[in-house]
Amino acid sequence: MDYPGNLFVVSAPSGAGKSSLVKALMEVDSHVQPSVSHTTRAPRGQERHGREYFFASEQEFDALVAANGFVEWANVHGRRYGTSRRAIEERIAQGGDVVLEIDYQGALQIKQAFAEAVLVFILPPSWDELRSRLERRGEDASDVIEMRLANAAQEMAQADKFDFVIINEVFERALFDLKTIVHAQRLKYIAQRRARADTFASLNIP
């Protein structure tokens, strides 16, 4: 289906900086809204139910899967995460833009459901920097950090399936790249609509 709004998907290994980049994008671009996912993982210190995530029990998550409530869901780092179908379809049907911060498995499912979705993968500048960002963030226990680093290699191997790759070394530079991708997609969409309108006009349909 052809929606008037744009759908952007941002994926990255844990600690590469996707949440920081998406948050900064939304501060300067009020037309893009996030989708709040459901997860079975426990909340971190400052996280609030309904803001970063809807925190769900295994049973609540099962019920949403059974009700076809997710447009995609996946197991990530031993927990389940899913994107609500209704929330994103309503917004892009109304012409709004939505950004999803989800893992590569979810991103590839989204591309199947929404062929026009723009997939962006964020890479850290190095392994050492990825580790030190996870440690500096100070939100995860050391065994959780080790598991996330162990999963990072497999996740990064998926980057070539994405439309764009951004290396998040200097934050402002990476943010500029992300803003440019969003802007270019909007221009592309406008150009496509105009081309379609011109085609219809040239057919001289009364």
Ligand SMILES: Nc1nc2c(ncn2[C@@H]2O[C@H](COP(=O)(O)OP(=O)(O)O)[C@@H](O)[C@H]2O)c(=O)[nH]1
């Ligand atoms: N497939 C899928 N992945 C998600 C969703 N929400 C979050 N994730 C991914 O789950 C992973 C873990 O997220 P989180 O626990 O918040 O840790 P963080 O990436 O270190 O901030 C990340 O790769 C997220 O992008 C979702 O709705 N669907």
Ligand SMILES: Nc1ncnc2c1ncn2[C@@H]1O[C@H](COP(=O)(O)OP(=O)(O)O)[C@@H](O)[C@H]1O
């Ligand atoms: N370009 C950058 N340079 C240095 N630190 C960064 C950069 N981008 C993000 N960070 C920091 O790295 C940590 C992980 O970033 P975060 O956005 O939480 O990553 P993710 O959402 O991908 O797990 C945070 O403490 C964040 O402030």
